[in-house]
Amino acid sequence: MLYITESCVGCAQCMFACRKGAIEVEGKAIIDNDVCSECMRCRDYCPLDAIRIVSE
Amino acid sequence: MKAIVIGSGIGGLFSAGILSEKGYDVVIYEKLAFPGGRFTNLEYRGFQLTTGALHMIPHGSRGPFAGMLRKLGADVEIVDSAPEATALYNGEVYEVVSDSFPILTVMKFAWEVFKEKIFRKEKSLWDMVSGFDPFTKKFTRAFCGWSLSILPEDMPFSRMKKIYDMVRRYRGPGIPIGGCRAVIDSLIEVLESNGVKIFLKHPVERIITDGSIVRGVEVKGERIESDVVVSDIGHSLTAGLTQSEDYMSWVENLIPSRGIKISVAVKEPFVGHTGVMFTLDTERISGMNEVTQADENLAPGGYHLVMTHQPVITSNVRYEINLGLKDLKKLMGDREYEILAIQSYSGDWPVNRVSAGRDVGFRTPFENLVVVGDGAKEDGIEVEGIAVGVVRAMEEL
Numbered sequence: 001m002l003y004i005t006e007s008c009v010g011c012a013q014c015m016f017a018c019r020k021g022a023i024e025v026e027g028k029a030i031i032d033n034d035v036c037s038e039c040m041r042c043r044d045y046c047p048l049d050a051i052r053i054v055s056e
Numbered sequence: 057m058k059a060i061v062i063g064s065g066i067g068g069l070f071s072a073g074i075l076s077e078k079g080y081d082v083v084i085y086e087k088l089a090f091p092g093g094r095f096t097n098l099e100y101r102g103f104q105l106t107t108g109a110l111h112m113i114p115h116g117s118r119g120p121f122a123g124m125l126r127k128l129g130a131d132v133e134i135v136d137s138a139p140e141a142t143a144l145y146n147g148e149v150y151e152v153v154s155d156s157f158p159i160l161t162v163m164k165f166a167w168e169v170f171k172e173k174i175f176r177k178e179k180s181l182w183d184m185v186s187g188f189d190p191f192t193k194k195f196t197r198a199f200c201g202w203s204l205s206i207l208p209e210d211m212p213f214s215r216m217k218k219i220y221d222m223v224r225r226y227r228g229p230g231i232p233i234g235g236c237r238a239v240i241d242s243l244i245e246v247l248e249s250n251g252v253k254i255f256l257k258h259p260v261e262r263i264i265t266d267g268s269i270v271r272g273v274e275v276k277g278e279r280i281e282s283d284v285v286v287s288d289i290g291h292s293l294t295a296g297l298t299q300s301e302d303y304m305s306w307v308e309n310l311i312p313s314r315g316i317k318i319s320v321a322v323k324e325p326f327v328g329h330t331g332v333m334f335t336l337d338t339e340r341i342s343g344m345n346e347v348t349q350a351d352e353n354l355a356p357g358g359y360h361l362v363m364t365h366q367p368v369i370t371s372n373v374r375y376e377i378n379l380g381l382k383d384l385k386k387l388m389g390d391r392e393y394e395i396l397a398i399q400s401y402s403g404d405w406p407v408n409r410v411s412a413g414r415d416v417g418f419r420t421p422f423e424n425l426v427v428v429g430d431g432a433k434e435d436g437i438e439v440e441g442i443a444v445g446v447v448r449a450m451e452e453l
């Protein structure tokens with residue numbers, strides 16, 4: 001499962017990177033973990049290291 | 057001689073270009089999966105949206121930025137905006153030329169400039185224009201918001217005067233064909249032919265210092281030595297990587313400028329030209345452009361791409377976004393439009409790492425470590441100021 005940390009400023013680069021359309025951004029990013037495939041492409045686009053993965 | 061560049065934003069790429077021409081062996085480390093930092097395209101639903109910039113070069117093909125591209129041999133076609141700007145004021149669109157300002161305002165302005173020169177008393181831009189006519193006041197506010205993402209209250213007049221002089225000298229903006237990314241791609245082509253190596257997904261974890269010099273950097277746990285280090289990540293992050301208490305406390309009070317950009321798809325042109333449309337009747341949005349007027353390939357067929365920009369005034373970003381969306385709705389009236397993305401910028405991914413007019417220069421407490429990019433600009437709007445700053449910093453090395 002992915003989650004967004006406090007350091008997110010809402011630049012939306014993760015939303016552009018996501019190929020599943022699992023991310024929406026308005027002031028901050030929100031990930032729909034039901035759609036997310038954990039490919040982690042978003043993390044490579046995040047300038048603020050704000051995307052973390054946790055195993056359930 | 058070996059040089060390491062931290063970050064592949066405009067400042068980093070320009071520096072690498074100059075250093076490689078001087079004969080340095082240059083290596084660039086970039087943390088993200090793509091080069092260009094806040095000045096490149098990211099495609100979204102067929103539109104060429106960006107990491108940051110509004111696809112505009114503040115002085116088009118005539119300014120220091122375009123001059124630097126030419127000097128390095130980077131081949132970018134820049135469409136100079138014509139008209140340079142319009143203003144939407146009381147529901148009417150006016151072209152912004154020197155005649156747009158009442159003669160009395162122009163005279164008052166000349167008098168204020170004269171007083172500033174003689175008495176050297178520091179005033180904010182807002183103090184300066186507060187006695188002017190309503191159009192000029194609103195235009196000043198919109199200009200600051202669009203070009204610098206700040207309020208005129210926070211802009212020292214003496215620094216604004218330099219920007220004003222540059223606008224007089226180099227004129228208004230331009231749009232690179234292919235958008236920001238065309239600039240990055242052609243710079244990288246030049247760098248690679250000069251032998252510069254770029255490593256993506258390679259964040260620098262530490263800058264290794266030794267007294268008043270730096271020895272190199274640490275990347276992925278490995279120590280890499282170099283004769284000089286150029287940092288494109290602003291003073292605050294750079295200071296953090298050196299772990300120097302002195303440096304960290306020196307840059308503690310630098311305030312970045314914040315902003316919100318809304319990218320909008322429209323079927324019918326809204327701005328209708330290649331320049332900026334300043335919006336004076338709005339609560340937050342300062343202005344907008346329609347870059348597809350210069351390059352239709354920045355949007356899929358049948359669409360135009362409009363981008364709005366606004367500074368952030370309160371600490372509540374959601375509230376600021378809502379005001380922007382309200383402005384947009386009012387501006388669009390009963391036209392059809394679709395919001396593609398809302399991007400907000402602050403902290404370590406801001407509009408400017410140091411607010412316009414508050415720049416502290418490229419030097420650091422370490423002889424062979426300099427900072428470039430918008431954390432260490434010289435006078436000038438956005439990437440124009442970066443170009444001027446890079447030249448100064450590279451002369452020093």
Ligand SMILES: Cc1cc2nc3c(=O)[nH]c(=O)nc-3n(C[C@H](O)[C@H](O)[C@H](O)COP(=O)(O)OP(=O)(O)OC[C@H]3O[C@@H](n4cnc5c(N)ncnc54)[C@H](O)[C@@H]3O)c2cc1C
Nearest residue numbers: 063065066067087093094108109110112260429430438439
């Ligand atoms: C909304 C918005 C609109 C704008 N519009 C315009 C415009 O139209 N025209 C204009 O001229 N300017 C505009 N600007 C400003 C312009 O985008 C920036 O000033 C410019 O892109 C900053 O370049 P830079 O060289 O300072 O570095 P950046 O672009 O910030 O690049 C720094 C790079 O360093 C990397 N990095 C960070 N930490 C590390 C590390 N530890 N190791 C390795 N790499 C690292 C980052 O990933 C990044 O790629 C705008 C900015 C924003 C946000």
